[in-house]
Amino acid sequence: MASNGELPVELARQLQPGETVHIAQPSDLTLDRRFGTSHLVVTDARVLVFDAGKLAFAAPVATLKKVRIDELFGSARLVAETPDGDRHLIYYSKACVPHFAGVSRALNDLVEGRPAVLPDKVEPAYCPRCQAPLPERGATCVLCVQRLQVFKRLLGLLQPHRGKALLLMATTVVTVGAQMGPPYITKMIVDDVIKGSHPERLPGWIAAMVGCGLMLLASRLVAGNLTSWLGAQVVADLRAQLHTQLQRLQMSYFQRRESGELVGRVMNDTGELQRFLTDGFPYFLVNTFSFVVIAGILLSLDAKLALLVFVPVPFLVGGGRWFWRRLVPMFHRHGSRIGALHSILNESIYGIKIIKAFAQENSRSRKFNRTNAALTNARFSIEQTFIGFSEVMFWIMTLGVTAVWFFAARRISAGDPTFTLGSLLAFVGYIWLFYGPLQWFTAIMNWMTNAFAGAERIFNVLDSKPELYDAPDAIDVPKLRGTIRFDDVRFSYERDKEVIKGISLDVGAGEMIGLVGKSGAGKSTIINLICRFYDVDSGRITVDGHPLPKFKLEQLRRQIGIVPQDPFLFNASILDNIRYGWPQSTFAEVVRAARAANAHDFILDKEDGYDTIIGEKGAMLSGGEKQRLAIARAILHDPPILILDEATSSVDSETEKAIQEAIANLTRGRTTIAIAHRLATLRNAHRLVVIDDGKIVEQGTHDELIAKDGTYAKLVRLQSEINQLRSQTVVWA
Amino acid sequence: MKLLRHGDQIHAELDGETKVVRLVWARPISTAGREIALLDEKKREVALLPGLDALDPTSRQIAEEELRRRYLLPRITRVLQTRSHFGTRYWHVETNHGVRRFVVRNPNHDIIWLSDDHLVLRDPLGNRFEIPSLAALDSASRAAVNNVT
Numbered sequence: 001m002a003s004n005g006e007l008p009v010e011l012a013r014q015l016q017p018g019e020t021v022h023i024a025q026p027s028d029l030t031l032d033r034r035f036g037t038s039h040l041v042v043t044d045a046r047v048l049v050f051d052a053g054k055l056a057f058a059a060p061v062a063t064l065k066k067v068r069i070d071e072l073f074g075s076a077r078l079v080a081e082t083p084d085g086d087r088h089l090i091y092y093s094k095a096c097v098p099h100f101a102g103v104s105r106a107l108n109d110l111v112e113g114r115p116a117v118l119p120d121k122v123e124p125a126y127c128p129r130c131q132a133p134l135p136e137r138g139a140t141c142v143l144c145v146q147r148l149q150v151f152k153r154l155l156g157l158l159q160p161h162r163g164k165a166l167l168l169m170a171t172t173v174v175t176v177g178a179q180m181g182p183p184y185i186t187k188m189i190v191d192d193v194i195k196g197s198h199p200e201r202l203p204g205w206i207a208a209m210v211g212c213g214l215m216l217l218a219s220r221l222v223a224g225n226l227t228s229w230l231g232a233q234v235v236a237d238l239r240a241q242l243h244t245q246l247q248r249l250q251m252s253y254f255q256r257r258e259s260g261e262l263v264g265r266v267m268n269d270t271g272e273l274q275r276f277l278t279d280g281f282p283y284f285l286v287n288t289f290s291f292v293v294i295a296g297i298l299l300s301l302d303a304k305l306a307l308l309v310f311v312p313v314p315f316l317v318g319g320g321r322w323f324w325r326r327l328v329p330m331f332h333r334h335g336s337r338i339g340a341l342h343s344i345l346n347e348s349i350y351g352i353k354i355i356k357a358f359a360q361e362n363s364r365s366r367k368f369n370r371t372n373a374a375l376t377n378a379r380f381s382i383e384q385t386f387i388g389f390s391e392v393m394f395w396i397m398t399l400g401v402t403a404v405w406f407f408a409a410r411r412i413s414a415g416d417p418t419f420t421l422g423s424l425l426a427f428v429g430y431i432w433l434f435y436g437p438l439q440w441f442t443a444i445m446n447w448m449t450n451a452f453a454g455a456e457r458i459f460n461v462l463d464s465k466p467e468l469y470d471a472p473d474a475i476d477v478p479k480l481r482g483t484i485r486f487d488d489v490r491f492s493y494e495r496d497k498e499v500i501k502g503i504s505l506d507v508g509a510g511e512m513i514g515l516v517g518k519s520g521a522g523k524s525t526i527i528n529l530i531c532r533f534y535d536v537d538s539g540r541i542t543v544d545g546h547p548l549p550k551f552k553l554e555q556l557r558r559q560i561g562i563v564p565q566d567p568f569l570f571n572a573s574i575l576d577n578i579r580y581g582w583p584q585s586t587f588a589e590v591v592r593a594a595r596a597a598n599a600h601d602f603i604l605d606k607e608d609g610y611d612t613i614i615g616e617k618g619a620m621l622s623g624g625e626k627q628r629l630a631i632a633r634a635i636l637h638d639p640p641i642l643i644l645d646e647a648t649s650s651v652d653s654e655t656e657k658a659i660q661e662a663i664a665n666l667t668r669g670r671t672t673i674a675i676a677h678r679l680a681t682l683r684n685a686h687r688l689v690v691i692d693d694g695k696i697v698e699q700g701t702h703d704e705l706i707a708k709d710g711t712y713a714k715l716v717r718l719q720s721e722i723n724q725l726r727s728q729t730v731v732w733a
Numbered sequence: 734m735k736l737l738r739h740g741d742q743i744h745a746e747l748d749g750e751t752k753v754v755r756l757v758w759a760r761p762i763s764t765a766g767r768e769i770a771l772l773d774e775k776k777r778e779v780a781l782l783p784g785l786d787a788l789d790p791t792s793r794q795i796a797e798e799e800l801r802r803r804y805l806l807p808r809i810t811r812v813l814q815t816r817s818h819f820g821t822r823y824w825h826v827e828t829n830h831g832v833r834r835f836v837v838r839n840p841n842h843d844i845i846w847l848s849d850d851h852l853v854l855r856d857p858l859g860n861r862f863e864i865p866s867l868a869a870l871d872s873a874s875r876a877a878v879n880n881v882t
Contacts (some may be wrong), residue, residue, distance in 0.1 A: 002829030033805055073761055074861050085740025088802070094859035125858055131837045133819040136857050142818055329880050338841045343841065393738040537819035 011039060011050050019043045022116060025103045027092035031056055040078065040090045040100075042107060047080070049090050053567055057089060066581060067107045069100065078104060098122040098137075100671060101494060115535055120359040130397070140460060142453040145152045150452040154277075157234045168226045171503060172282075174219040176290045178295065181212035183429030191422030238458055239270045248466040255493055269454035270511060276451030284444050288438035301423055305404060306386050309431055312400040316393060316438040322388040324442040330382045335376040389439075397435040401428055420657045469553045476550065481544050482509040482640040482671035484530060489539035491529060499525045501694035502539070509640075513670040514682035517691035518710060523675045526691070527643050529672065543641070558614035561639035563666075565646035567630030569618035574603055575610040575617075578632045585636055596665040597632035598658040624655030631662045642667060644674040656681075679719055688712065734780060736792035742862065743799055745771055747778060754779055756799050762845065762853055762861075765804065806853070809864045812874035815881040822881040824854070828862065835860060836846065838880055852882075 007024040015021070023042040030036040031051045039050040047064065049057035065081045067089070078089045092100055098120050106116040123138030130144040141330040151219040158165045167662055186203050193202045246262060254262075287725060298306035347354065348364050356366055408424040469589075475493060491500040499522050507513050515523040528534055529541060534547050541548045548556070558581070569577050578593060579585040590610070594600040602625055606612045619624045644663065656678075664684060676682050690712045698710050705712035734810035735746040736754075745754040752773050771779040785793050786869060807853035814824040822837040830880070835856040837843045845853040854862045 006860055033802070033830060034805075035828075035833050072803045072805065074735040074807075074859075077802075079741070082740070091802075093805070094856075098857075132823065133834050133856065135836055142821070143823075174855070227778075332817045332822070332881075333840075340841045431855045 002395055007039070007041060010040065014050070014055055015043065015048075015540065015567070016045075019045060022110075023103055023106060023118070025096075025099055027090050027096055027100070029091045029093055031091060033075065033091055034559075035093075038090055038242075040103060042103075042110065047107070052430055057087070059112050061107075064107075064111050066111060067104050069104050075507060076100065082280060083382060088508055095125045097641070100496075101122070101497075105492070105498070106549055140453050140456045144447060145449055145453045145456055147448065147452050150455050150459070154234065154455060157237055159229065161230060164226055168223060168230065171219045171223040171226065172213060172285055172289060175223060175286055176539075178212045178216035178219060179290060179433060180293060180430075182209055183426040183433075184297075185209050185212070186429060187420070187422035187426035187607075188424070191420045191426055195421060214257065220459075227282045229279050231274050231281075234272045234277060235274040238273070238455075241462060242266050242270070242458055245462050245464070245466065248469070249461075249464055250467050253464060265457055272435070272454045273451045273458075274448055280444055280447045280451070283437075283440075284448070290433065291437070293422075294430050294719060298427065298430055298434070301427060302419060305408060305419075305427065308407060309400055309427075309434065311403075311440065311685050312396050315396050316435060317441055319396065319561045320439040321442040323385065324446065327382065327385055328446070330378065330385065334375070334378040334382060338369065339379050341368070341371050341375055344371055350547070352395045355652055369676060392441045397432070400435065401431055404428060404431065461643070467553060471549055471552075472549070474552045475546055475550050477544065477546065477555065480640040483507060483544055484641070484671060484673075485542045485545075486526075487540040487542070489529065489541060490537045491525060491534065492537060492629075493525075493534070497539075499694050500529070500536075503691075503694070503696055505689065507671055507673070509671055510669055511687065512667055512674065514685035514688045515675045515691060516679065516682070516688050521691045522694045523691055523692060524645060527673060527675070530641070530643065531557060531562070558579060559639050560641045560643060561634035561637045561670075562643045562645065563630045563634050563663075565626070567618070567626050567633075569614055569621070569626060569629060571616045572613065573608075573610065574606075574612050574614060574629065577629055578636060580633060583634060590632075593632045593636035596635050597628045598660040599628035602628070622655075624659065627655075627659055628662055629661070631666055635666050640670060642670045642672045644672065644676070646675050679716055734792070735789065736795045738795055743795060747779065756796055756803065758800070758804065761804060761806075763847055765806070769800070802857060805830070806861055806863050807831075809854075809862055809870075809874075811871065812877040817881050824862075824881070826862065833862075835862065837881070841856040844882060 007021050011024075012021070021041060021043050023040070025040045027038045027040065028035060030038050031049075036052055038052060038056070041050065042061070046058055046060055048055060059080075059082070063082060064422065065082050065083065067078055070077045070079050072086075075093050076093055076097055077091045080087045080089050090100075101120070102118075106118055109116040124134065125137050126133055127141035127144060129146075130141060132141055132143045135140055185208050189202065189205050193199050193205065223506045243266065246266070280349075289720040295306070295310075296353075298309055303707055343366060344364075346370065351475075355361060404424070404427055408419060408427065412421055412424065484505075485507040486503050489500055489503045490498060492498045503526070505513075515526065530543075531538060532551075535549070542558070543551070570580065574589060575587070576583075579588050589608075591600060594603060603610055603612070612620070614620050621629070644667075660681065662682075667684065672685075674682060674685060682688060683702075686701070687699060688702060689696055690705070690710075692711060698705055698708065698712055700708070708715065737744045737746060737751070740827070743754055743756065744751050754771040754773060757770050757772060758765045759770055767784055769785065778783050782788070785796055788796055799858045807830040809826045809828050811827040812824065813827060813832075814823075814825040822840065823834070824837065825834045826832070835854075835858075837854055838857050843855045843857075845855070847853065850867050852867070853863050854864070856862075864870070864878070867878060870878070
C-alpha cells in the first residue's frame with residue numbers, strides 16, 4: 001500500500017511544466033478522514049496535497065517555517081507551521097506513520113535549505129504480494145506463502161546430505177510397495193488356493209505375506225531414522241546459519257527488533273520446521289505416493305468398480321477441509337482463553353497482597369470462574385466437532401466399501417468371470433489404505449503452510465544485509481595512535497528524529513575527554529558512532545586521519561576498549577571473562593590487569609577465586625564488582641582508544657573510589673572518551689564537552705566552564721544541591 | 734472561556750490570556766463525549782470541561798470540528814469476512830469511514846470488551862475500530878465476529 005513511489009499520472013498532469021518531483025507519498029486517509037487515497041507531493045519548488053485526486057493545497061517550500069507531526073487518536077497528521085499559523089497538510093492512519101516520519105524529516109531539510117535526506121525504505125504493513133494486512137510490519141505473509149519456492153530452498157539445504165536423501169526416497173518406494181502387497185496376496189490365496197486348484201502354493205503366499213511385513217518393518221525403521229536425522233540436520237544447519245548471520249548483522253537491525261522476537265525466530269521457527277520435516281513431511285510423501293499407486297492398482301483390477309471407489313474422494317477431501325476450517329478458529333479461541341486464564345491466575349498470585357488488602361478475593365474468584373467456564377466451553381466445542389468429524393468421515397468410507405460389496409457381490413453371484421471373490425477382498429483391503437489419509441490432507445497442508453512460513457521468516461533474516469566487514473579498499477592499521485576527529489557529523493536512528501545535529505570535535509592522542517549533558521542529549525550515540533555500530537548520515541568521522549569506513553571493522557573495534565554502564569559478562573569463569581576477546585593471555589597478565597582494576601583482592605576473596613563462575617549476566621556479582629571486571633578486561637585489552645560509558649553510575653561511594661583509582665590506571669596514555677553522570681568522575685579529564693540536543697554547546701576545562709557560568713555550571717550546581725539533599729537525608733535518618 | 738481558530742490552530746482565551754491549546758477527551762474509548770481537557774503546548778492542563786455544553790456555540794463548533802479531526806475510531810457497520818490463520822485474525826469490515834482490512838493478533842490484549850455487547854479492536858499498527866453494539870449487527874456479521882473472538 002503506502003510507499004514512496006511514483007506519482008500517479010493524473011496527479012503528475014496537474015503539476016507545472018518542468019516541475020520535478022522529489023517526494024510523492026500516498027496516504028491511506030482522505031482529508032475528511034475516510035479510508036481512501038491522498039498524496040503529499042514535494043517538488044523542487046512546492047509542497048502540494050492532492051485529496052482523492054484533487055489539488056487541496058499548494059505552497060512554495062520557502063513559505064513554510066517548519067513541518068511537524070501531530071500524533072492523534074487512531075491517526076496522525078502532518079502539520080505545516082506557516083507565518084499565518086498552523087496548516088494541517090495531510091492525515092494518515094497508523095499504517096503510514098514511518099513513511100511520513102521520513103517525509104517530514106526530508107521536508108524539514110528542504111525548509112532549512114539543506115540537501116534532503118530521502119526517506120528510507122519502510123518495512124511494509126501490507127503484504128507486497130497479496131495486499132493482506134500483515135501481523136506485524138515486514139512480517140512474512142502466511143496467506144500467500146510461496147510453498148514451492150520455500151520447498152526448493154529447503155531442498156537446497158539437503159544438498160550436502162544427498163546420499164541419505166536419495167536413500168530416503170528409495171525406502172519410501174519400498175514402504176509403499178510393501179503396503180500394497182498383502183491385499184494382493186489375499187486375492188491370490190482366495191482365488192488360487194481356496195477356490196482354485198493350487199493348494200500347494202499356500203506356503204509360498206504365506207511366506208510372501210510375512211516377507212511384506214518384514215520389508216515394511218525394515219523400511220519404516222530405516223525411513224524413521226533417516227527423516228529424524230535429516231530433519232534435525234537440516235534444521236541444525238539452518239540454526240547455525242541464522243546464528244552466524246545474526247552476529248554479523250548491522251546494529252540498526254537490532255535497534256528495530258526485540259531480542260525476544262529474534263530468539264523466538266532462532267528457536268521456535270526452526271523447531272516448528274523440524275517437527276514438520278520429521279513427522280509431517282514423510283506422512284505427506286508416503287501417502288501421496290501410495291494414493292497414486294493404489295489408484296493405479298484399483299483401475300487395473302477393475303476400472304468400473306474403481307471409479308465407484310473414487311466417488312467419495314471429493315467428499316472426504318472437501319469434508320476434511322470444511323471441518324478443518326471450522327476447527328482452526330476453535331483451536332485459536334481455546335489458545336487465547338488459556339492465555340487469559342493464565343494471566344488472571346498470574347495476577348491472583350503475584351497480586352495476592354493487594355487483593356487481600358482491598359478485600360477483593362470474591363471478585364477475583366468470580367472473574368476466574370467466568371474465564372474458566374469460557375475455556376471449558378471452548379474445549380468442549382473442539383471435542384464435539386472433532387468427534388463429529390471422525391465419525392462422519394468413517395461413515396463416508398463405509399459407504400464406499402458397502403457400495404463395492406454390493407456391486408461386486410452381484411457380479412460374482414451372477415457368475416461374471418472377470419471378477420473373482422479374491423478381487424473383491426483385495427479391493428476392500430486397498431480401499432481402507434486409500435481413504436484413510438485423505439481426511440488429513442487439509443490438516444497436513446495447513447501444517448506445511450505454517451512450517452514454511454517459519455522457514456520463509458528464517459530466510460528473510462538470512463537475506464538481510466550484514467555489516468560490511470572489510471571495504472574493498474580497506475587500509476591496514478595494526479596500531480592506532482588514537483586521534484579522533486568529527487567533521488559536522490549528523491546522525492539519526494529513525495529518519496524523523498535527528499540525534500546528532502552537526503558535531504565537530506578534535507580529540508588528540510592520549511587526551512581524555514569528558515562528555516557531559518542531560519540524558520538523551522546524544523552522548524551515547526557519539527560513542528556508538530566512534531565504534532561504528534552505526535554509520536553517519538552526513539559529515540565524517542576520522543581516526544588517525546582515516547575515515548572510519550576505510551578501516552577493517554574487526555581491526556578498528558579491537559583497538560577500542562569499552563567499559564559500559566552495565567557491563568555485559570558471559571556465563572563463564574572470572575578468568576575467562578577478563579580475557580574475553582584475548583583468550584591467549586597468560587594468567588600473569590590477567591592478574592596484572594585485575595590488580596590495576598582494583599579487582600584482584602575481591603576475586604581472591606571468593607571461594608573459587610579466578611575460577612568463580614559468575615552466572616547468567618553476572619548474577620553472582622555486585623554492580624561494582626562487575627564494573628571492575630569490565631575495567632580489568634579493558635586494561636588487558638590495552639586499546640589505544642578507550643570509552644567509558646557511565647562506568648561509575650550504579651555503585652556506592654566507597655566502591656566508586658576503588659573504581660576511580662582503577663579508571664585512573666586505565667586511562668593513562670590512552671585517548672579516552674568518558675561519559676559520566678557524576679561530574680566528579682571527570683576530574684581527570686583534560687577537556688569537558690557539553691552536549692545538549694545533539695550539539696556541542698560548551699567546551700573547556702572544569703574551571704573554564706565554571707567561570708563561564710553556562711550550562712555546565714548549572715549542571716554542577718544542580719548536582720551539588722542533590723548531593724547536599726542526600727547527605728541531609730542521611731543525617732535525619 | 735472562548736475558543737478561537739488561527740489557521741488550523743486552536744487558541745483558548747482564558748482570564749484575558751490567549752494560549753495555543755490541544756483538546757483531548759479524558760476517556761476517549763469508553764466515554765467520548767464527556768470530559769474534555771485543554772492542554773497547553775507544554776502538555777499542562779489548562780482546563781477540564783464536563784462536556785461540550787459548557788462552551789458557547791461558536792467555541793463549541795470549533796471544539797467539535799477539532800475533536801472530529803483528532804479522534805479516528807471508525808464504527809464497524811458490517812463485517813464482510815473474518816479468518817483465523819496461525820494465531821492472526823484477519824478482519825475485512827465496512828465502517829462509517831469506508832471499507833478496511835486489518836488484523837488482530839492477540840484477542841486477550843487487542844480486543845477491549847467495554848460490555849458484553851460493545852467492543853473496541855486494535856490492530857498491531859495502532860489503528861482502532863469500534864463495534865458499538867454486536868446485537869445491532871446483521872446475523873452474518875455477528876457470526877463472523879463470533880468466529881474470531
